[in-house]
Amino acid sequence: TLIKRRANNHTVSEGRLYKRGMSIPLLKCLVGRDAIAILQEVHDEIAGQHLGGRTLTKKFIRAGYYWPSMG
Numbered sequence: 001t002l003i004k005r006r007a008n009n010h011t012v013s014e015g016r017l018y019k020r021g022m023s024i025p026l027l028k029c030l031v032g033r034d035a036i037a038i039l040q041e042v043h044d045e046i047a048g049q050h051l052g053g054r055t056l057t058k059k060f061i062r063a064g065y066y067w068p069s070m071g
Helices: 002-007 031-049 052-064
Strands: 009-014 017-021 025-031
Touching: 009 025, 031 052
Parallel strands: none
Antiparallel strands: 009 017, 017 025
């Protein structure tokens, strides 16, 4: 089923949820206050470039992060 397939792409290590990436081994799941802090930090570093949503998303992935609603 769909849930089993999606579960195979995730793992839990030391109480943190990670998604297995293609080019990056593990992507840390961002939730709650941690998510807001990391999103703000990465955005502030590159905000002067006025990047589009897809490019900004790729920057987060390269930084080793993801969130469930990420495209």
